[in-house]
Amino acid sequence: MNSQALKLRRIAIDTYHENVAYMHRECEVYRAEGFQALSKIRISTNGSKILAVLNVVDDDAIVTPAELGLSEQAFQQLNVCEDCAVSVDHAEYAASMDAVRRKINGERLMLNDFEAITKDIAESRYSKMEMAAFLVATGQNSLDRDEVYYLTRSMLETGQRLSWGELQVVDKHCIGGIPGNRTSMLVVPIVAAHGMLIPKTSSRAITSPAGTADTMEIFAEVNLSPEKLHDIVRKHRGCLAWGGTARLAPVDDMLISVERPLGIDSQGQMVASILSKKLAAGSTHLLIDIPVGPTAKVRHMRAALALRKLFEYVGDQLGIHLEVIITDGRQPVGRGIGPTLEARDVMQVLENDPNAPADLRQKSLALAGRIIEFDPDVRGGQGYAIARDILDSGRALAKMNAIIEGQGAHSADFRPGQYCYEVKADKTGMVTSIDNLKMAKIARIAGAPMDKKAGVDLLCKTGDTVSEGDVLYHVYAEFMSDFEFAKKLIEQENGYVIGKESEIKRYDAFI
């Protein structure tokens, strides 16, 4: 209960979303309070206070016994200057951990529980361990649809919320998992050319070989200040920017930073994550794309339908106009996998190149058509034709070029990596399946998305007939070590199955 003053010191260590405090082992407060490493402590000064996990230091160069060190995050959060006097004591547990423990015990939580939890997380009262406990306790099927709604609403309440001052702000989101699926880069210019407001922010790839932000970066700057993003959207009705700077729904970012290394996710958390982000960004109308296929995230039509209902229920509760489209996720979309190759595919579609990948064009038109039908002036069923006209007439290309200019154009170069490996058919027959997961892994091993020119270029897709020795796809890499590693991986399994037409899995066979 003693709380002698220590001198605050900023330690230039980035501990991401976790506050860490550094105290010398000879520090009197440490000895008197009986702290131990990994204890949670409370640091207070002038009415400002934060919680942090304690690391014990034996090196005066890092902190002296008279000092308390704080990692960058913790220092910024405490928001006082260095050399301030701070006092330290045992932190009480975050009060909302009681609710987490109730959830662990199988109880159903209420809105106020989720509000308390997200508030504590937003204010950094949860350690990574506690966030992991929350995620596991609310993972899998342990949240009912009302709990998912409460969680979404609570996450939304903890951050700021953009307002665009228009009746319709549209957006689209794909739950992911399909390589080459760069439809946003076609949907945005088509929909914006129709005149609808579509301020699209995207993520960079985390586990995939390319995110929309990585691919857009081939053409233009994507790291935009909120002010610049606003200007571009006002002027061009759309943008394709990286969402990382916006700090919308911060609790979602913090939970994802724990969820991802754990490799856990659940439908409830996914729905809450997507909807809280989209609502925070000011969307009023949202189209969700759920690809289904044996190597997609959602593997059965029944699971896709259940997920669709959950999206619809939570969306309705939160007052967003939401539609879900279930798409064919049996193989990659387009030909290229990796930022440069995917950018090339996008530009071919926009330029109405006869060689443009037809599946990417068709899927993008279908999605854009559905969004255009959110427009009250469009007659039901006419969206697709409008989208096609916009694309065919070159208006989509013109809009894309305007957005690229607005964001700051890069000199796009579609040449892939210097090393190229041809993967050939080992027998004659029909391509009956292409594994999404394996193709993504090959592209990543080859260097994507860090090396933008690395990736995979598919020359054959499911349903194509091939002869033994025909090239199925090219693998490109910029670095020899990556190239060798990718080749080794392909030797084990190349992701393609060649057989008979009857062996192709039918899309509706997943039902």
Added chain:
Amino acid sequence: MNSQALKLRRIAIDTYHENVAYMHRECEVYRAEGFQALSKIRISTNGSKILAVLNVVDDDAIVTPAELGLSEQAFQQLNVCEDCAVSVDHAEYAASMDAVRRKINGERLMLNDFEAITKDIAESRYSKMEMAAFLVATGQNSLDRDEVYYLTRSMLETGQRLSWGELQVVDKHCIGGIPGNRTSMLVVPIVAAHGMLIPKTSSRAITSPAGTADTMEIFAEVNLSPEKLHDIVRKHRGCLAWGGTARLAPVDDMLISVERPLGIDSQGQMVASILSKKLAAGSTHLLIDIPVGPTAKVRHMRAALALRKLFEYVGDQLGIHLEVIITDGRQPVGRGIGPTLEARDVMQVLENDPNAPADLRQKSLALAGRIIEFDPDVRGGQGYAIARDILDSGRALAKMNAIIEGQGAHSADFRPGQYCYEVKADKTGMVTSIDNLKMAKIARIAGAPMDKKAGVDLLCKTGDTVSEGDVLYHVYAEFMSDFEFAKKLIEQENGYVIGKESEIKRYDAFI
């Protein structure tokens, strides 16, 4: 996939059971590999490799861009000298996390799953987050009794196991939660005086006002090397040492370091923790004490019975002779709460002082009697009488003194803290209950166990009649700030209820 060499640097930061690596933000490997803070990385050199969580540093004084820093734990584990060249790449997830994810999904795990998990934990492949995920996934009632057995067996297999070379090695363990319950310090000398081998190691207090190790420390050294502990046990047939140096069942220690800050526990994990530790310590015969009461850890007789069965089942599977005794946990045992005051109680019982607390004496005799009946030469039902004879004759005191001398005697001083506060009855009547949790909290706030002389001394127990103004208990503190804080707490609630005899909860009323 690049893995350029960095120079190893030892960073004098104690991160407890978690490996942390420090990399400069300008480090080429960091930039090339696309790591981010909190990524898990693998550090390799000369065939030795470890996993660590990455913290990113912006201060050359901590690490330079050409170096890789490791926290104390990680440095020791890698076990090479400073300035060695190390290479760094992305860590694959611990393979056994797949089993944890299956458990999260509600599957039942098998022995090989638990073995893989405990092996990965023992080898520091799990982050704190991952351990939290495992604990929550296996918490509450999600482990069936066979899974508890698998977990116990796996934890036992990861550490070393002591062997005493005797047919009977006895031990006792209380699941905790009752202040003043220092029976081990009486059971050990009685049982050892009977000639049985009882090498007792105990914990220090973590959430309670005193552990057996803290209390024994009033009399003697408790921090013993394994060799010294062995010598004492050989010579005196028993000891009362701190268990922290033994490194038995290390996975248990690592899980506890996560479990405790999360404030979660479950019966399955408790049983696995206790039994793996006792078996690793070489025990062949074990008595488990489960106190039951409205403010005890186990609050209902039915829960105590279920826990008893679980202990028995797992114990039988592992081949330990195990008995469970369910005891009255409705109020603190003895009078003193806090190391010095509890040591005084113990010595009064050993010295057959007429003022010795009768409940501590009776409970200790009952436990010692049950252990003595493990002796094949003792007739069933005779254990209590033998224990009583050993205590009454002074042989227990002589044995305790021998153990104290063996461990290294301290000059015991039973004077409590300098500040004393009298808590008085606010009405006339009978003491109908004393709250274990509140009394423990008051003693802790007063300074126990860090200040050995701090604590609470109970003058009245449940069933005593008191007049308004009679002193119920004394609170002792060494520091004024603690003293004031304890007084403030007591003003809110003093832990005693005074009423009518009929209001005393009956022990069997919990059934």
